[in-house]
Each structure stands twice: as structure tokens, then as C-alpha cells.
Amino acid sequence: MAPKWRSTSRGAPTCPRERQHCPSPAAPDRRSARPRRLAFYTRVLALLTVASVPVLLARIGLGADNSLVPFYALLLVLIMSGWHQLWRRTLNGLMREWGPAPEPDATNVERPDFVGETVRHPVSGELVRDEAPWRARLRLVLSLQGTLVMGVSALVVALQLLLLKSRFYFRFGYFGYGLGAGLHGAFISLSNQANHLLAHRLTVWENHRSLESFEGALIIKTTLFVFFNSYSTLFYIAFCKGRWLFEEDACLDGDCVAELEIEGIAIFAAQVQRTPQTRAALPPPQMARPLSSRTLHPRAWQILIGQTRELLVPYLKRSRIAAGVRQLQTGRPLPVLEGALPGSAGYGTQASASGDAAGESEMAQAQAQLELTEYEGVFDEYLEMVVQFGYVSLFAAALPMASGMACLNNIIELRTDAWKLLTQFRRPMARSSTDISAWRHVLGGISLLAIVTNPALLIFTSKRLPAEMSSADRLWTFIAVEHALLLLKFLVHVLTPTSSREAEIAVLRRERTAHLTVQAFLATKEGPKSAKSWGQTLDLAAKGRAGGLERADEL
Amino acid sequence: MEGSEDNFAGAGAGSLLVLAPGVIAAICIIACRRPHRRHHTTSNIWPHWLRDPGAAADAEVDTEAAAAAKQAEASPLLQKPAGGASLEMLLVFPKDDDGPADAVTRALMDVGLVVEQTSLVPRGDAARQRVFGVWAPPALLERKAEQVQLAVRLHPQHGGGTVPYSSSLRPLMERKQAGDFSSLQRQVLVLALAGAHTDQVGGTQLGTTTAIATLRAAVLALRATSRLADSVPLGDEARSAATEAAAAASGVGGKTTSLSAGLELERLRQAGDLVDLVVLHDAAELAALKRGWLGGWLEAQPLRSIRDYYGAQVALYFTWCANVPA
Numbered sequence: 001m002a003p004k005w006r007s008t009s010r011g012a013p014t015c016p017r018e019r020q021h022c023p024s025p026a027a028p029d030r031r032s033a034r035p036r037r038l039a040f041y042t043r044v045l046a047l048l049t050v051a052s053v054p055v056l057l058a059r060i061g062l063g064a065d066n067s068l069v070p071f072y073a074l075l076l077v078l079i080m081s082g083w084h085q086l087w088r089r090t091l092n093g094l095m096r097e098w099g100p101a102p103e104p105d106a107t108n109v110e111r112p113d114f115v116g117e118t119v120r121h122p123v124s125g126e127l128v129r130d131e132a133p134w135r136a137r138l139r140l141v142l143s144l145q146g147t148l149v150m151g152v153s154a155l156v157v158a159l160q161l162l163l164l165k166s167r168f169y170f171r172f173g174y175f176g177y178g179l180g181a182g183l184h185g186a187f188i189s190l191s192n193q194a195n196h197l198l199a200h201r202l203t204v205w206e207n208h209r210s211l212e213s214f215e216g217a218l219i220i221k222t223t224l225f226v227f228f229n230s231y232s233t234l235f236y237i238a239f240c241k242g243r244w245l246f247e248e249d250a251c252l253d254g255d256c257v258a259e260l261e262i263e264g265i266a267i268f269a270a271q272v273q274r275t276p277q278t279r280a281a282l283p284p285p286q287m288a289r290p291l292s293s294r295t296l297h298p299r300a301w302q303i304l305i306g307q308t309r310e311l312l313v314p315y316l317k318r319s320r321i322a323a324g325v326r327q328l329q330t331g332r333p334l335p336v337l338e339g340a341l342p343g344s345a346g347y348g349t350q351a352s353a354s355g356d357a358a359g360e361s362e363m364a365q366a367q368a369q370l371e372l373t374e375y376e377g378v379f380d381e382y383l384e385m386v387v388q389f390g391y392v393s394l395f396a397a398a399l400p401m402a403s404g405m406a407c408l409n410n411i412i413e414l415r416t417d418a419w420k421l422l423t424q425f426r427r428p429m430a431r432s433s434t435d436i437s438a439w440r441h442v443l444g445g446i447s448l449l450a451i452v453t454n455p456a457l458l459i460f461t462s463k464r465l466p467a468e469m470s471s472a473d474r475l476w477t478f479i480a481v482e483h484a485l486l487l488l489k490f491l492v493h494v495l496t497p498t499s500s501r502e503a504e505i506a507v508l509r510r511e512r513t514a515h516l517t518v519q520a521f522l523a524t525k526e527g528p529k530s531a532k533s534w535g536q537t538l539d540l541a542a543k544g545r546a547g548g549l550e551r552a553d554e555l
Numbered sequence: 556m557e558g559s560e561d562n563f564a565g566a567g568a569g570s571l572l573v574l575a576p577g578v579i580a581a582i583c584i585i586a587c588r589r590p591h592r593r594h595h596t597t598s599n600i601w602p603h604w605l606r607d608p609g610a611a612a613d614a615e616v617d618t619e620a621a622a623a624a625k626q627a628e629a630s631p632l633l634q635k636p637a638g639g640a641s642l643e644m645l646l647v648f649p650k651d652d653d654g655p656a657d658a659v660t661r662a663l664m665d666v667g668l669v670v671e672q673t674s675l676v677p678r679g680d681a682a683r684q685r686v687f688g689v690w691a692p693p694a695l696l697e698r699k700a701e702q703v704q705l706a707v708r709l710h711p712q713h714g715g716g717t718v719p720y721s722s723s724l725r726p727l728m729e730r731k732q733a734g735d736f737s738s739l740q741r742q743v744l745v746l747a748l749a750g751a752h753t754d755q756v757g758g759t760q761l762g763t764t765t766a767i768a769t770l771r772a773a774v775l776a777l778r779a780t781s782r783l784a785d786s787v788p789l790g791d792e793a794r795s796a797a798t799e800a801a802a803a804a805s806g807v808g809g810k811t812t813s814l815s816a817g818l819e820l821e822r823l824r825q826a827g828d829l830v831d832l833v834v835l836h837d838a839a840e841l842a843a844l845k846r847g848w849l850g851g852w853l854e855a856q857p858l859r860s861i862r863d864y865y866g867a868q869v870a871l872y873f874t875w876c877a878n879v880p881a
Contacts, residue, residue, distance in 0.1 A: 042876060087875070090874075091871075094858075094874060098859070098862055098867065099706065099708065099716070099717035100706040100717050101706060101862075101866065101867050102705050102706050102707070102739065102740050102743050103739065103742075103743050103866045103867070104743070106868055111821075112819070112821035112822045112824070112825040113825065361838075362641055362642065362838070363673065363674075363675065365835075365836070365838055366642055366645060366673070366675060366688065366833075366835055367675050367676065369645075369833055369835055369836060370645060370647075370675055370676075370677065370678060370686070370831070370833055371678060377868075378868070378869060378872040381872060381876075382872065385875075385876055410876055411852055411853070412852070413876070414856075414873070414876060415848075415849060415852060417872075417873070418848050418849060418856075418873065419849055421865070421869070422841065422844065422845050422848065422849070423845075426833055426834070427833075427834050427835065427836050427865075428834070428865065428866075428869065429742070429746070429834050429866075430739050430742060430743065430865060430866025430867075430868075430869075431866050431867070431868040431869075432866060432867040432868065433867050433868040433871055434867075435871070436871055436872070436875055509714075510714050510715060510716045511716050511717075513713065513714035513716055514709050514713065514714055514715075514716025514717065514718050515716070515718075517709065517713045517714065517716075517727060518709075518718055518724060518727065521724065521726070521727055522723070522724075
């Protein structure tokens with residue numbers, strides 16, 4: 001029997017009495033009706049790209065260090081200050097629109113590695129694993145010490161190597177420079193691997209209970225290491241080269257900004273290419289992550305190669321060639337039907353076929369998925385974005401074109417990642433999350449650092465200020481500018497609302513509608529039996545509502 | 556003389572300075588040492604009634620129950636309907652006679668999940684591994700969804716809000732058919748059915764072969780109901796009433812079980828008792844998502860669908876470096 005209130009002549013289900021509380025059911029959400037083309041981060045980048053066009057045009061006539069650069073840097077710092085708030089606003093809106101998730105939250109999922117004593121939960125009485133808090137904290141402190149020691153020693157060695165590189169250059173000319181550069185590259189590559197391994201080991205040793213806290217700790221450590229490695233060269237050129245201890249290693253023509261630009265583009269381009277496939281090929285998933293490395297090959301065209309390879313390698317691995325190689329190795333063919341490969345056109349189209357054929361194709365698909373490697377999660381993808389964010393924001397005054405390159409890269413990157421997730425990996429177990437975890441803090445830290453580095457670049461490194469200005473004057477100027485920017489950031493932080501009131505109201509209305517609809521529906525289904533799973537309160541509320549409903553039906 | 560004493564004192568102080576932090580560090584490290592892992596994992600992975608999988612597998616061979624189980628296996632009703640329910644999960648076990656495969660599959664079947672051995676070829680050594688497929692009868696999913704109060708969306712006609720699942724509210728939902736869950740929901744429910752208990756302390760009273768036989772019969776009954784419901788165009792209410800009646804009669808999801816096998820699959824894998832665990836795709840949903848997502852470089856991403864298929868964590872990454880309602 002259909003519920004009474006659905007059989008009214010109005011056709012579509014109506015809200016009989018409290019019509020004002022029933023927002024027209026299909027109340028079109030204007031925002032969701034007009035989806036944005038670009039990503040959140042990509043949109044910020046696109047904005048910066050537009051802003052960087054006049055700067056790039058001006059440099060043709062006026063040189064790299066032209067008078068538009070400070071304005072661009074100011075704009076970037078402002079946007080970077082605001083983006084944090086913008087993201088929170090975006091996230092709040094999205095979380096409200098999505099509603100509560102069916103999948104378990106990453107903060108509650110216990111890691112299989114977690115070691116603890118079995119105790120009864122003080123509130124629920126369930127048996128849970130637990131660890132004494134002091135022990136966890138002590139581990140965290142010790143592990144932090146280890147991280148810092150590793151990071152600082154990596155930094156010191158990297159600086160030594162940079163110095164060595166310049167010494168070699170003066171001693172042996174270009175051969176010496178190549179030798180130094182090779183040493184430096186080898187060190188960065190090696191220390192990256194060692195750091196990844198160490199960070200993972202330390203974080204496992206910390207014995208985190210939830211996936212979320214484990215990831216958070218790993219994120220902080222990895223980014224520290226990666227930052228030392230990725231940005232040390234640029235920091236050296238910007239603030240050390242040609243002064244203090246490094247006077248003999250002067251920039252070409254004394255123009256460190258130009259050198260920073262060249263080096264920045266080269267490193268940025270090399271950073272873009274990644275090697276997830278080599279990691280994916282490593283057998284145990286637990287070991288795959290720490291061995292990931294971001295080797296530096298300073299050539300700009302590697303953006304293109306990196307992306308092409310990202311697309312090609314996993315595809316080739318699933319191709320006929322791979323099947324042939326596999327057959328040679330194991331003596332049996334890749335037991336996968338051609339049409340059932342997730343990557344191929346026929347995938348998923350036979351699902352509706354009936355009888356044995358459907359069962360066979362289902363088994364073939366299951367077999368194909370059994371062969372795939374596990375999805376490693378979005379950790380590496382985030383790391384790449386974060387490093388890129390650093391290049392764009394920290395050295396904006398010297399690298400105005402970085403935002404354009406990053407923007408282009410991200411547009412490609414997005415679909416590449418999507419394609420890989422859809423076809424080249426097993427389906428991950430769904431986890432819920434309400435934020436981008438510790439990455440938010442990392443990004444906040446970078447945008448704070450950008451407030452310091454950009455004025456420093458313009459005041460100390462650039463030749464825009466008159467050369468006769470004393471270093472004390474420069475320092476005071478720097479402090480004044482940097483403090484002003486910090487104040488501006490604070491104002492932006494305070495004045496930007498983190499959620500829009502309209503969105504809040506829309507969601508509250510939706511939830512209220514859901515509540516009322518359910519109550520009304522349960523009330524029309526006679527008897528408390530159907531309503532029992534909703535608990536006593538809802539049952540009572542439904543009884544109270546029933547009278548009003550019947551009257552409405554009579555109208 | 557004085558000088559040498561000074562030197563001695565200096566050396567003592569120096570060695571103390573060097574040693575003291577070392578001793579403190581050693582004490583800290585000893586204090587923080589992880590308890591022996593193997594011990595903990597083996598004692599904690601299994602539900603208390605299944606602590607020793609080998610012993611559990613050997614124990615209590617009831618001929619009557621075995622016959623019932625055999626009959627249940629042979630029954631055509633336990634065969635999957637074409638185009639209907641599909642495998643949700645693959646489990647790869649080492650092929651040992653006294654291995655954990657029997658215990659785990661038994662625990663899963665106790666809860667009402669259907670576990671069937673497949674002829675799939677595992678990634679590792681095929682001769683020494685067995686691959687099992689797991690799926691759940693729709694009625695069991697309904698029970699579990701009610702128990703965990705799964706968050707489900709109402710139909711856009713009703714405002715699209717989110718409510719805790721109840722089978723009686725089916726007509727209001729986006730998916731009106733009884734037993735019709737999205738791929739993500741099925742994944743969550745099957746993992747919850749296999750997973751640790753959430754509602755009862757100390758596990759279930761199951762684990763005997765009699766209980767297995769009862770549950771097997773119950774599964775048959777449920778499948779029969781759901782098939783009946785699919786073939787005969789009954790009204791929503793009649794259908795849910797039939798399902799409820801069948802479930803109540805058979806006792807599945809009643810108060811006797813906690814609807815959780817109490818297994819920690821990830822820990823089993825960590826300990827090596829489970830070689831591999833694959834959560835399977837839903838071919839139709841994946842194909843639809845692919846069409847919407849890989850359309851073009853500058854197309855808007857179907858964020859809602861991504862979230863509804865892969866979960867919020869993955870969706871948030873693509874949101875962040877992806878598009879968002881401003």
C-alpha cells in the first residue's frame with residue numbers, strides 16, 4: 001500500500017502542512033548547477049598565471065628584474081594568504097553538500113601495525129587495543145629528534161657540496177663543475193631515498209593507532225626532508241651565493257636573480273616527473289613508499305617526458321608485450337580476457353549480459369584486478385603538489401613563470417591521476433576524511449615562509465634598490481615589509497569567513513526536510529513496528545505528526 | 556699533583572657528560588620498546604571463539620550439520636543469479652591443510668556471507684595458494700546496514716538529505732529496490748560483516764557447526780525471498796514485509812548474532828595468514844565513472860560520483876587539485 005500522502009492528486013510528493021519548511025524539493029543549488037572547470041588549486045594557479053603575463057611581457061623590454069615583479073610578488077603573497085581561508089570555505093561547503101559518509105573515517109581506522117594492550121574501553125566497554133599515552137609521546141619526541149638531526153645534517157652536507165661544486169669549478173673549469181654537480185645530484189638522490197626509508201621506519205616505530213595520525217606524522221617528516229633537498233639549491237643561490245662564506249662563488253654578472261630563474265626552471269621541470277611505476281613494481285606495498293625517490297635531472301623538457309611516461313609505462317605493463325614477457329618468465333599466459341582488461345574498451349560493457357557469459361566475464365575481471373598492484377593512496381600525489389606549490393610561492397619574485405608551468409602541468413596531472421586510479425590499480429578500500437589532513441598545515445607553513453622569502457629576494461638579492469643603501473637600511477626595510485605582509489595575512493585570515501551562510505542554511509534546510517519526510521512517512525505506515533529502528537523519539541514525533549497529515553490529505 | 560687531580564676530575568665530568576645522556580637515551584629506548592609483535596598479533600587477530608584456527612577447523616565434525624552444509628552447497632539457490640549479485644572481495648590464502656583458510660571462511664559463512672572457492676590464479680605461487688570470492692546476500696546487507704546505521708541519501712524528490720538506513724524507508728531513497736546498494740555501500744557493509752564487532756563485547760555465540768547449518772539454511776531462505784521479490788512485482792511494503800518475515804523466521808540478523816565475523820583481515824594479512832585481499836570493482840559503476848571523468852582535459856570532474864565510488868579521502872585529493880563549487 002502506498003503511503004497516503006503520496007497518493008494525492010498533486011502527483012509529486014508534497015509536504016502537506018509545513019509547506020514553508022519543505023524547500024521546493026528540487027531547489028536547484030546554483031553552485032552545483034554550474035560546475036567549475038578547473039581545480040581549486042589549479043584555479044588559484046590560473047589566476048596567478050594571468051597576473052604573471054604582464055610581468056613576462058615586461059621582461060622582454062625591461063629585463064628579468066623589472067618593476068612589475070614586486071607587484072606580482074605582492075599579489076602572490078596576498079593570494080597565498082587568502083587561499084587557506086578559501087580552501088576551508090570550499091571544504092566546508094563541500095562537506096555539507098556531501099553529507100555524512102558511509103565509509104569509515106580515516107581517524108577511526110586502526111592500523112594493522114598498531115601494537116597495544118587489550119583493554120576495555122572506558123566508555124563503550126568494548127575490547128580495544130590501547131597504549132599508554134606517555135609512551136606514545138616519548139616516542140614522538142625521540143623520533144622528532146631523529147628527524148631534525150637527519151634533516152639538519154642533510155642540509156649541512158648539501159651546502160658543503162654546493163661549496164665544493166664552486167671550488168671545483170674554479171679549480172678544474174667545466175669538468176670540475178660537472179663533477180661537483182654529479183656529486184650533488186647523487187647526494188640528493190641518495191639522501192632522498194635514505195630519508196624516505198628513515199621517515200617511514202621512524203613513523204612505524206612511533207606506533208600510531210589511526211591511519212590519520214600515521215599519515216600526519218609521515219607527512220611532516222617527508223616534507224621536511226623533501227624541502228631540504230628540493231629548495232636548498234635555490235636558497236643557496238638566492239641568499240648565500242657570492243656573500244658570506246661563499247664570496248668566491250659569485251653569480252654570473254653579479255645577477256643572482258637571473259641565475260635563480262634558470263636553476264629554478266630546471267629543477268621545477270625535473271621535479272614534475274615522477275616514478276610511481278617503478279615503485280608500483282616493487283613487490284611489498286609497505287616497502288614501496290619509502291623507496292620512492294625524486295631524482296633531479298635538470299632539463300626542462302622532462303615535464304613532457306615525465307607525463308608521457310606516467311601514461312605510457314603502466315599501459316605498456318598491461319599490454320601484450322608484458323603478457324609475453326610474463327609468459328616467458330612463468331610459463332603461463334596472462335590469464336586475462338582481452339575485453340576484460342580494465343583499461344580496454346570492452347571493460348564493463350558485458351556486465352548486463354546474462355547466464356554463463358556474465359559469470360565468465362565477471363571472473364575475468366576479478367582475475368584482472370587480482371593481477372594489478374595496490375593503490376598507494378594519494379600521499380605521493382599530494383607531496384608532488386606541495387613541492388610544486390613551494391616553487392611557485394617561495395621564489396615568486398624570481399620565477400614568475402612557475403605558476404603558468406604549474407597550471408599546465410596540473411591540468412594534465414589531474415586526468416593522468418584519474419586514469420591511473422581508474423585503470424592501473426586495484427580499487428582502494430574507501431576511507432572517509434573531512435580535510436586534506438596534515439597537508440593543510442604544510443601548505444600553511446609554505447605560504448607563511450613565502451611572506452619572508454619574497455621580500456628578502458626583492459631587497460637583498462635583486463638589484464632594484466640603490467646599491468649605496470647600507471645593509472642595515474636594507475634589513476630595516478625588509479623587517480618593515482615582512483611585518484606589514486604578516487599583518488595583512490592576519491587581516492585576511494580574520495576577515496574571510498570560512499563558510500558561506502547560504503550553504504549552511506541550504507544544508508540545514510535539507511536535513512530538516514529529510515527529518516520531516518521520514519517522520520511523515522513512518523507515521524503513515526501504521527504501527528510502531530516499522531518505526532522501531534528509528535528509536536523512541538522519532539516514533540513519538542511521528543505520532544504527533546500523523547494528525548496534521550491526515551487533515552492535509554482531506555484538503 | 557693538583558693538576559693531575561684536576562685532569563682526573565675533568566675526565567670524570569667529561570665522561571659523565573657523555574655517558575649521562577647516553578644512559579638516559581638507553582633508558583628511554585628500553586622503556587619505549589615495542590612489545591613483542593608476533594605475540595600480540597597472534598593473540599589479538601582472532602575472535603576469542605576462534606583463537607586457534609587449526610583446532611577450530613578440526614573440532615566438532617557433526618555429520619548432520621555437514622550433510623546440511625553439503626546440501627546447501629549443492630542447492631541452485633546459492634548459485635549467484637546472472638547479472639545480479641557479484642563478488643565483492645577476493646581472499647587469497649596459503650594452501651596448507653591446517654592453514655587459516657578453513658577457519659576464516661567458516662567465520663565469514665557464520666555471519667551469512669557466501670564464500671566460494673574460485674579458479675582464479677593468484678599473483679604469487681599458484682600451486683600453493685587458494686583464491687576465495689566473497690559476496691553477501693542482499694537481505695544480509697539490509698540487516699547490516701540497519702545495524703550500523705549506514706548513512707544513505709534520500710531521493711532528490713525528498714530533498715536529498717542523509718538519513719541512517721532503515722529498510723522501511725526504502726521507498727524514500729535514491730535506490731528504492733530492496734537490497735539495492737551502491738558498490739561503495741556494499742564494500743563497506745561486507746567489510747563490516749567480516750570485521751570486528753561493533754555492538755557486542757566479547758564476540759558472538761557462534762562457532763559451532765549447528766549454528767553454521769542454521770545460518771546456511773537462513774541464507775537459502777533469504778535468497779529465495781529476494782529472488783521471489785525480484786521476479787514478482789510486489790509493492791514495496793509487501794516486499795519488505797516478506798523479507799522481514801523470512802529473516803525473522805530464520806533468525807538471521809536477530810538477536811542471536813552480532814552480524815560481525817570478528818576478523819581483522821588487515822591484521823591477518825600482516826601476520827601472513829592471509830596472502831592477499833582484493834576489494835573488487837563494480838564493472839557498471841566503474842564504466843560510468845570512467846565515462847564521466849575521462850571525458851576531456853578541461854571537463855568538470857564528477858566529484859559526487861568519485862566520492863560515491865572511491866570514498867571521501869580520494870575524492871578530496873581530486874577536489875583540492877580539482878574543481879569545486881566556489
